[in-house]
Amino acid sequence: MYDTIVFDLGGVLIDWNPRYLYRKIFATEAEVDYFLQHVCTSEWNEQQDGGRPLAHATDLLLQEFPDFEVPIRAFYGRWEEMLGGPIHETVAILETLHDRQQMRLLALTNWSAETFPIAWERYAFLQLFSDILVSGRENLKKPDPRIFHLLFNRFGIDPDKAIFIDDNKYNIRAAEELGMTVVHYQSPTQLHGWLQRKGLL
Numbered sequence: 001m002y003d004t005i006v007f008d009l010g011g012v013l014i015d016w017n018p019r020y021l022y023r024k025i026f027a028t029e030a031e032v033d034y035f036l037q038h039v040c041t042s043e044w045n046e047q048q049d050g051g052r053p054l055a056h057a058t059d060l061l062l063q064e065f066p067d068f069e070v071p072i073r074a075f076y077g078r079w080e081e082m083l084g085g086p087i088h089e090t091v092a093i094l095e096t097l098h099d100r101q102q103m104r105l106l107a108l109t110n111w112s113a114e115t116f117p118i119a120w121e122r123y124a125f126l127q128l129f130s131d132i133l134v135s136g137r138e139n140l141k142k143p144d145p146r147i148f149h150l151l152f153n154r155f156g157i158d159p160d161k162a163i164f165i166d167d168n169k170y171n172i173r174a175a176e177e178l179g180m181t182v183v184h185y186q187s188p189t190q191l192h193g194w195l196q197r198k199g200l201l
Contacts, residue, residue, distance in 0.1 A: 089188030
């Protein structure tokens with residue numbers, strides 16, 4: 001029934017969280033909360049996932065929040081400190097699927113084109129994928145339907161025969177509306193159980 005599984009990366013296979021860095025920079029959790037909610041926000045970071053250059057994004061915030069220069073520059077200057085490492089149990093699932101060679105394995109990730117090479121060098125398991133579509137390289141990001149259509153066209157995917165795994169409900173909804181079978185990722189155990197019930201593990 002299925003011939004392709006498409007994985008998200010951050011939050012599914014890779015633990016990434018800016019709090020890992022900013023807990024080193026600020027004295028209290030309240031300060032971390034304020035900075036990430038009002039200065040280096042998720043919405044701001046997502047624009048880099050959509051292709052905006054890191055230097056330009058940083059300059060925009062420095063103009064708006066000059067008093068936060070050091071932590072703003074740290075966002076990309078110390079970006080690697082936001083990486084918590086692989087989510088090992090999900091990586092094990094990926095490895096099992098790869099070893100069985102029954103399904104084509106692809107990844108679709110919202111990720112800056114400038115920081116993705118760091119992850120590529122650090123995490124050897126990314127090479128288990130036949131290919132990875134990185135949003136920042138395409139100037140498109142999930143949940144925009146256009147990036148899914150790009151995925152389908154570039155890799156010859158029939159959405160009716162493809163499974164999409166992501167931890168973001170908006171991305172899941174977009175993929176489902178385009179005909180993919182979806183798994184709203186909650187944990188490695190939940191994903192393993194779902195794949196087992198489908199006879200894929």
